[in-house]
Amino acid sequence: MWNKIKGILGSKIFKRTVLALLLLAIGASVAFFVYKTEPRLNKNFETQREFFKKFPFRLGLDLSGGTHLVYQADVSALDSSQVGESMEALRDVIERRVNLFGVSEPVVQIQRGSFVSGGSEKLIIDLPGVTDVKEATEMIGQTPLLEFKTERAEDTPITITPDENGQLDLGNINLDNQFVATELTGRYLQKTVLEFDPNTREPIISIQFNEEGTKLFAQITRENIGKRVAIYLDGSPISTPVVREEIPNGQAVISGSFTPTEAKQLVGRLNSGALPVPISLLSTQTIGATLGDSALNAGVKAAIIGFLLVALFLILWYRLPGLVATVSLCIFIVIILALFKIIPVTLTAAGIAGFIISIGIAVDANVLIFERIKEELRSGRTVNDAVKVGFSRAWLSIRDSNTSTLITALILFWFGTSLIKGFALTLGLGVIVSMFTAITATRIFLSTLGFIGEGKVARFLFSSGLSK
Amino acid sequence: MFIIKYKKIFIGVSIALVVLSLISLIVFRLNIGIDFKGGALSEVVYKDVRPAQEALYPSLEALDLGTVSLQPTGDLGYIVKTRDINDAEHQALLKTLSQDDATTLTEVNFNSIGPSVGQELTRKAIIAIVLVSLAIITFIAFAFRKVSEKVSSWKYGVIAVVTLVHDVVISVGIFTVLSHYNGVEVDTLFVVAILTILGLSVSDTIVIFDRIRENLTLNPKEDFHNTVGKSLEESYVRSISTSLTVILVLLALVFFGPSSTKYFALMLTAGMFFGTYSSIFLASPLLILVQEWQDSKKN
Numbered sequence: 176m177w178n179k180i181k182g183i184l185g186s187k188i189f190k191r192t193v194l195a196l197l198l199l200a201i202g203a204s205v206a207f208f209v210y211k212t213e214p215r216l217n218k219n220f221e222t223q224r225e226f227f228k229k230f231p232f233r234l235g236l237d238l239s240g241g242t243h244l245v246y247q248a249d250v251s252a253l254d255s256s257q258v259g260e261s262m263e264a265l266r267d268v269i270e271r272r273v274n275l276f277g278v279s280e281p282v283v284q285i286q287r288g289s290f291v292s293g294g295s296e297k298l299i300i301d302l303p304g305v306t307d308v309k310e311a312t313e314m315i316g317q318t319p320l321l322e323f324k325t326e327r328a329e330d331t332p333i334t335i336t337p338d339e340n341g342q343l344d345l346g347n348i349n350l351d352n353q354f355v356a357t358e359l360t361g362r363y364l365q366k367t368v369l370e371f372d373p374n375t376r377e378p379i380i381s382i383q384f385n386e387e388g389t390k391l392f393a394q395i396t397r398e399n400i401g402k403r404v405a406i407y408l409d410g411s412p413i414s415t416p417v418v419r420e421e422i423p424n425g426q427a428v429i430s431g432s433f434t435p436t437e438a439k440q441l442v443g444r445l446n447s448g449a450l451p452v453p454i455s456l457l458s459t460q461t462i463g464a465t466l467g468d469s470a471l472n473a474g475v476k477a478a479i480i481g482f483l484l485v486a487l488f489l490i491l492w493y494r495l496p497g498l499v500a501t502v503s504l505c506i507f508i509v510i511i512l513a514l515f516k517i518i519p520v521t522l523t524a525a526g527i528a529g530f531i532i533s534i535g536i537a538v539d540a541n542v543l544i545f546e547r548i549k550e551e552l553r554s555g556r557t558v559n560d561a562v563k564v565g566f567s568r569a570w571l572s573i574r575d576s577n578t579s580t581l582i583t584a585l586i587l588f589w590f591g592t593s594l595i596k597g598f599a600l601t602l603g604l605g606v607i608v609s610m611f612t613a614i615t616a617t618r619i620f621l622s623t624l625g626f627i628g629e630g631k632v633a634r635f636l637f638s639s640g641l642s643k
Numbered sequence: 644m645f646i647i648k649y650k651k652i653f654i655g656v657s658i659a660l661v662v663l664s665l666i667s668l669i670v671f672r673l674n675i676g677i678d679f680k681g682g683a684l685s686e687v688v689y690k691d692v693r694p695a696q697e698a699l700y701p702s703l704e705a706l707d708l709g710t711v712s713l714q715p716t717g718d719l720g721y722i723v724k725t726r727d728i729n730d731a732e733h734q735a736l737l738k739t740l741s742q743d744d745a746t747t748l749t750e751v752n753f754n755s756i757g758p759s760v761g762q763e764l765t766r767k768a769i770i771a772i773v774l775v776s777l778a779i780i781t782f783i784a785f786a787f788r789k790v791s792e793k794v795s796s797w798k799y800g801v802i803a804v805v806t807l808v809h810d811v812v813i814s815v816g817i818f819t820v821l822s823h824y825n826g827v828e829v830d831t832l833f834v835v836a837i838l839t840i841l842g843l844s845v846s847d848t849i850v851i852f853d854r855i856r857e858n859l860t861l862n863p864k865e866d867f868h869n870t871v872g873k874s875l876e877e878s879y880v881r882s883i884s885t886s887l888t889v890i891l892v893l894l895a896l897v898f899f900g901p902s903s904t905k906y907f908a909l910m911l912t913a914g915m916f917f918g919t920y921s922s923i924f925l926a927s928p929l930l931i932l933v934q935e936w937q938d939s940k941k942n
Contacts, residue, residue: 237903245760295759308753309730458727458760463751466686470901481895485888492884524901525832528908531896532839535889542888543850546881572853575786576846576885582778583842587835590771592764595835602839 188623195623198616202506209512230516234303235523235597238471240464241303242311246454248296252356253452262287262296264362264451269298272318278302298454299593308459319441320450321361322407323392324354325399354405354412357395361449363388365425369442372430378438379430380445389425397421408441410453474527481531482508485538493545495636499620500541500613507537507612511605520604526597533605539576540613544569558633562621566614573614577606644872650928657809657925660917664816671819676828679765681758682709683728687740688720690747702739708732714826720751727755768834775838779845780804786849794867794934802929803848806921810844811837814914821906832907839911843889844918847882848926854878855930867934871927879923886919 212230214220220228236243248265250258262285273281282301305311365385372379384392395404396418405415406429413431433441486504489497511530515522522530548565556564584603587595646653677684696713699721703711709726716722721740728736733753741748783803787796814837821827854874862870893915896908 245757247759295763308733312730456729457757458755460754460756461750461752463749466751470903473899473901474904477896477898477900480899481892484891484895488888488891524903525835525907528896528900528904531892531900532889532911535892536843538888539885542881542884546884550877572850575849575853579779579782579845579849580839580842582782583775583838586771586774586778587838590767590774591835592767592831594831598832598835 191619191623195619198506198619199502202509205506205513206509209509209516212516230519232516233519233521234467234471235521235526235593236301236303236460236467237462237524238467238474238522238527239303240306240462240467241301242305242308243460244300244302244308244311244315245457245459246298246300246315247457248298249453249455250296257358258296259287261362261451262298265298265454268318268362268450269300269315272315273300273302276314278305297457301593304464306461306463308461312456312459317444318450319361319444320407320409320453321364321445323357323359323395324405324407324412325357325395326402326404327353327355354407357391359384359388359391359395360451361445362451363391364445364449367442367445369438370428377430378433378435379428380433380438380442382427382429382445384425384427386425389423392425392427393421393423470524474524474531478527478531478534481534485534489538489541493542495624496541496545496548496617496621499617499624500538500545502620503541503612503616504534504537506616507605507609508534510608510612511601514604514608515601520600521593521597522601523594523597525594526601529598529601530605533602533609536577536580536606537609537613540569540573540610541617543572543576544614544617552634566618570614573610577610580606644875646875646924646928647868647872647931650931653924654928654932657921660813660816661809664812664819667816667819667823671823673815673819674822674826674828676830676833677724677727677754677756677761678830679761679768681727681756681761683725683733683755684753685723685725685733685736685740685750686716686720686752687723687737687748687750688717690719690749692746693719693721694742694746698742699740702742703736706732706735706739708736727757729755764831768831771838772834775841779807779841783845783849787852794930794937798933799852799930802926802933803845803852805929806848806918806926807841807845809921809925810840810914810918813917814840814910817913818906818910821909827906832904833910836907836910836914840914840918843911843915844922847886847919847922851875851878851882851922851926852930855927868931871931875923875927882919882923886915890915 208230210216211223211227214231217223248262250261253261266283266285270281270283273283280303282299284299284301286297286299288295288297300315302311363384365383365388367383368381370379370381371377399418400420401418403415403417405412406427407413414429416430482504486501489500489504491497493500511533514520515530520526544565547569548561551561551564551568552558581603584599584606587599588603591599693715696715699713700711703713703723708728712724714722714724723736723740725736733755737748737750738744780800783800784797787799787803818827818829818833822829851874854877855871858865858870858874858877865873890912893908893912897905897912900908
């Protein structure tokens with residue numbers, strides 16, 4: 176008796192069955208994870224455990240509604256070695272700014288100029304839920320640009336270029352050219368405080384630079400004793416004091432002719448961060464929430480219908496293996512969805528399209544294997560052997576037919592804008608994961624079905640198409 | 644195998660389709676969208692009733708926003724296209740569309756793209772197309788690196804590239820017809836569709852060529868016609884099956900998916916369909932034709 180049990184436990188069929196059940200259990204728990212972490216599917220999501228709240232699907236602006244802004248940063252005044260640092264400072268300032276206004280999950284990204292993008296530095300801002308472009312651009316536009324400039328040396332000529340008729344317009348000389356930019360900008364501010372001049376009772380703004388700014392300011396004042404240093408706000412000079420002595424402690428005072436309210440506002444703006452470089456708006460996109468919602472619903476609907484069509488085809492055409500492939504496809508889908516949540520992948524309409532296409536591609540490997548199995552059955556092998564040989568011979572074709580799609584996905588991911596990246600990522604992930612599920616999962620399931628034996632029924636179940 | 648027997652008919656069909664697509668491309672031209680040339684697009688939905696186009700045009704023209712186009716969408720909506728506009732111009736546009744606030748409307752989608760962003764995207768798209776093409780040609784060259792008898796390996800590669808061009812040209816041809824009659828524009832997804840077609844359709848051709856090579860080594864003495872015919876017979880079912888599953892999900896996407904990816908999916912469907920067609924009905928017949936030319940030269 177004991178030996179019999181031992182025999183069963185040690186048998187191949189038993190081990191395979193355990194493996195298959197284990198795989199189903201893993202699939203089910205991944206599905207549970209995907210379900211539990213999705214706010215839309217759980218009625219009382221707020222009361223869920225913290226762990227589940229960490230992994231909702233991330234939706235792109237075209238599905239959630241919101242505003243997408245592209246700004247160009249003017250870094251022409253900067254040394255090329257400082258551009259990277261300034262862009263990071265710019266991103267931090269804008270991020271703080273946007274967070275201040277209570278936008279949930281804003282994304283602020285730097286897009287460095289390069290050969291590919293054509294050489295200009297850009298800042299890309301995604302504001303989910305903000306559907307008023309005006310409100311959005313005002314919110315960002317209010318970020319002050321503070322610059323410190325020094326007097327142009329007397330022997331540097333001001334360049335005037337003749338207009339297209341060869342005329343020189345002397346009345347239009349840009350007097351800003353009296354001053355040249357220094358490295359010192361608003362990014363070196365530590366804090367600003369509103370004060371009142373004890374003598375004139377006028378509001379003044381006192382500035383404390385951070386460590387780096389203090390050094391720069393000391394250097395600028397040291398080199399410009401007796402000359403003017405101009406303080407520019409948003410591109411125009413607000414104060415041009417004359418330097419009397421070197422200022423080593425990093426303290427400066429702006430005494431424009433402010434009203435108390437203006438001064439108070441300016442202090443608030445400066446304290447929430449000043450722009451290190453000037454920016455200009457290049458393009459905007461706003462998607463209304465209803466449009467996003469309907470796009471999301473349509474995407475989910477298309478995914479479900481696409482899955483059902485593929486499952487129907489697999490079961491009708493490939494019978495038992497087709498059913499097995501459908502189970503593997505379910506495992507593929509829950510793994511992919513879980514990956515979208517964990518990585519996380521920001522889902523856009525194009526991203527959902529990539530995922531849906533990967534459902535179609537995922538069964539390719541199974542189709543290649545099943546066709547091989549059918550051939551091996553025809554050449555007179557037993558069902559068990561045909562399954563074994565079918566798997567090993569189909570691998571090369573599976574690898575080849577997935578390689579070209581992966582190449583395309585990789586290049587698209589590397590080069591794309593966020594829209595294209597979403598598509599490339601979901602498609603590429605789908606192709607990679609499908610190679611695992613279609614081969615490993617299907618193989619484990621099929622090999623447990625060996626008990627069906629070699630009868631006519633078994634051969635019918637493993638054949639396909641119109642054959643009997 | 645009937646495909647080999649009637650190869651000239653199938654090659655003829657392909658040539659006809661390619662020529663038709665090229666004519667359509669020349670006559671209808673590609674309608675370049677704002678993604679690439681810059682400009683603004685606003686989609687508005689009216690609450691109760693949509694004003695007539697004629698009623699809106701004069702005041703829209705007066706805004707001086709370049710060439711303004713006004714397309715009805717849905718029952719109550721319009722899609723307005725102009726040059727790229729700033730905040731103030733955008734507000735003015737919305738005010739005009741609402742006939743100075745006489746009608747209530749909501750803007751569901753607004754997109755303004757500066758010309759420099761468009762140029763950058765164009766540049767990226769061109770680099771991506773060149774890179775994907777190079778990568779795929781390299782992949783084909785790699786897949787057929789082993790020299791085989793009867794037809795030398797680089798000729799397989801050239802034929803694979805010819806079928807790729809065939810698939811892309813016909814898909815673009817179909818797009819130009821859609822573009823002409825439905826006002827569909829070339830956007831970023833159009834480029835992605837072309838690149839994806841390149842990736843998806845080459846694999847079918849390679850699978851069939853692989854089988855031909857396998858059979859050539861198994862029965863080196865067999866007539867080339869027969870070998871190709873046999874290989875086709877062995878692989879066309881799976882070739883159609885693998886494409887069919889992708890086409891099924893793509894059709895689900897066309898008919899039920901988000902409107903923004905509708906034409907993208909449609910183009911991919913066309914690419915997938917003609918990709919499969921060309922790997923069965925064009926690639927192998929071309930291979931036979933090349934071999935026949937070689938033989939006639941030798942004699």
